[in-house]
Amino acid sequence: MNTTPTPKQNLIFGNALQFKPKDFHLALRKWADELGGVYKFRIITKDMYVVSSPAEIEYLLTNRPKKFSRSSKLSSILNEVSLNGLFTAEGSSWAKQKRLMTSSFSNKQLTTYFPKLELITNRLISHIKMNTTRLDMRNLFTRYTIDVTSSFSFGDDVNTIENSDKMSVKHLNFIFEVIGERVTKPFPTWRYIKTKKDRKLIESVSYIKNYVTEYIDKANKRMESTAVGSAPTNILEAMILAGRQEDHPFTNEELFGNVITLLLAGEDTTANVLSWCFFYLSQNPAILKELRESLAHLGKVSSMESLEDLPFLESVINETMRLKPVAPFLILENLEDTELSGHKISKNSTIVANISYNHFNSTYFESPYSFKPSRWLEQKNQNTDKVFIPFGSGARLCIGKKLSLLEMKLAIVEIVRSFDFKLDCAADEICEEFNFTLNPNKLPMIFSPL
Numbered sequence: 001m002n003t004t005p006t007p008k009q010n011l012i013f014g015n016a017l018q019f020k021p022k023d024f025h026l027a028l029r030k031w032a033d034e035l036g037g038v039y040k041f042r043i044i045t046k047d048m049y050v051v052s053s054p055a056e057i058e059y060l061l062t063n064r065p066k067k068f069s070r071s072s073k074l075s076s077i078l079n080e081v082s083l084n085g086l087f088t089a090e091g092s093s094w095a096k097q098k099r100l101m102t103s104s105f106s107n108k109q110l111t112t113y114f115p116k117l118e119l120i121t122n123r124l125i126s127h128i129k130m131n132t133t134r135l136d137m138r139n140l141f142t143r144y145t146i147d148v149t150s151s152f153s154f155g156d157d158v159n160t161i162e163n164s165d166k167m168s169v170k171h172l173n174f175i176f177e178v179i180g181e182r183v184t185k186p187f188p189t190w191r192y193i194k195t196k197k198d199r200k201l202i203e204s205v206s207y208i209k210n211y212v213t214e215y216i217d218k219a220n221k222r223m224e225s226t227a228v229g230s231a232p233t234n235i236l237e238a239m240i241l242a243g244r245q246e247d248h249p250f251t252n253e254e255l256f257g258n259v260i261t262l263l264l265a266g267e268d269t270t271a272n273v274l275s276w277c278f279f280y281l282s283q284n285p286a287i288l289k290e291l292r293e294s295l296a297h298l299g300k301v302s303s304m305e306s307l308e309d310l311p312f313l314e315s316v317i318n319e320t321m322r323l324k325p326v327a328p329f330l331i332l333e334n335l336e337d338t339e340l341s342g343h344k345i346s347k348n349s350t351i352v353a354n355i356s357y358n359h360f361n362s363t364y365f366e367s368p369y370s371f372k373p374s375r376w377l378e379q380k381n382q383n384t385d386k387v388f389i390p391f392g393s394g395a396r397l398c399i400g401k402k403l404s405l406l407e408m409k410l411a412i413v414e415i416v417r418s419f420d421f422k423l424d425c426a427a428d429e430i431c432e433e434f435n436f437t438l439n440p441n442k443l444p445m446i447f448s449p450l
């Protein structure tokens with residue numbers, strides 16, 4: 001049996017004082033460079049194993065749900081704020097939810113949804129047209145993804161693009177901000193002492209619960225009164241229908257947990273990839289030109305199919321997600337004693353699958369720190385699918401992958417065809433921060449219509 005290497009540790013704090021929460025992903029990467037494919041570090045009393053080698057990561061992800069689950073610490077933080085949906089569910093409850101929800105994200109459902117996505121994207125373009133001088137694009141992309149996810153999930157046209165101070169959005173953003181802080185805290189202080197922020201969180205969760213419950217009631221009524229076989233108009237209705245057809249209806253708690261899970265999972269992830277993409281395009285005029293040229297043959301985009309065969313656009317998105325993996329690692333737990341590369345890991349340990357580690361490995365990606373979308377065209381037949389899994393892999397693969405790719409493609413196509421743009425600050429002022437997802441600290445941009 002191998003002794004698992006560890007970074008140098010402080011006797012009391014372990015490695016807790018050696019990184020800032022916002023740089024957690026960088027610490028994991030640096031230690032993997034020094035210590036190899038499997039190592040462990042310690043936060044006060046808690047050991048965490050980190051797995052960075054592709055074969056072991058594949059083993060972890062494909063042996064779910066039987067041998068590995070999501071981290072119970074992460075799940076309890078999310079469940080405390082009623083986010084008990086597909087992301088945190090385990091065992092038979094997860095299997096039921098995944099099976100029933102998968103149909104809600106089908107191509108058929110996305111095709112039905114496309115006209116609404118088009119409407120929201122047109123609003124995004126009009127908003128940029130009217131505010132070309134200085135736009136905080138990180139904020140605007142977040143509003144775009146909130147609008148898309150809300151209308152897709154429960155049919156609400158919140159329109160935060162044109163109206164940024166909706167109460168529901170303020171409460172949601174506050175909930176997400178606190179989750180981000182709690183996930184990176186070494187100790188769950190909020191369970192023992194409630195600060196003003198913790199009390200405000202309870203109010204926000206209650207507001208959102210009432211708000212979403214109205215939509216659940218509406219969707220229940222609509223699905224009861226509409227004819228058998230009529231198409232659901234949003235995920236909430238699709239979940240209700242799928243549950244009824246299989247005789248395993250979702251409970252109201254499950255419906256609520258899933259609606260806000262989708263809002264959380266669908267908002268920052270997609271908004272951050274879009275933000276990073278426009279950061280890179282603004283810094284690489286030749287690549288922007290090539291992208292525009294690759295889209296020149298496209299007429300009006302009015303269906304999902306028109307966005308299907310656009311290899312250069314897909315390469316730009318892949319390259320963005322390679323260099324800025326918005327979900328850089330996954331935190332898991334082993335349900336039984338495990339051995340990984342000769343390292344014995346006892347049951348219920350925390351295991352971090354460092355899924356983005358090999359994005360920066362020159363064995364797989366030549367000049368790994370350069371933004372070079374064309375590598376994805378050249379590498380088409382090479383084996384990068386084991387080391388490039390930005391949406392995860394195995395049974396717990398991201399359910400929103402197709403929706404987010406569709407959303408990102410449409411936004412990029414329409415912005416790139418309508419505007420020239422540049423960063424409104426020095427490029428080195430833009431830094432990455434880990435706040436549950438990997439976001440840029442800001443993204444001020446100036447636009448000019450083409």
Ligand code: HEM
Nearest residue numbers: 086087265266269270327391392393396397398399400404
């Ligand atoms: C660029 C955008 C996105 C990225 C990079 C991303 C990434 C991920 C990753 C890495 C996972 C964990 C997979 C695993 O454990 O193997 C995940 C799970 C999940 N994602 Fe996404 N995601 C994105 C967008 C979305 C959207 C738009 C939605 C829904 C509206 C969504 C909903 C979910 C849900 C519900 C899960 C849990 C699936 C399960 O546990 O079975 N995601 N996502």
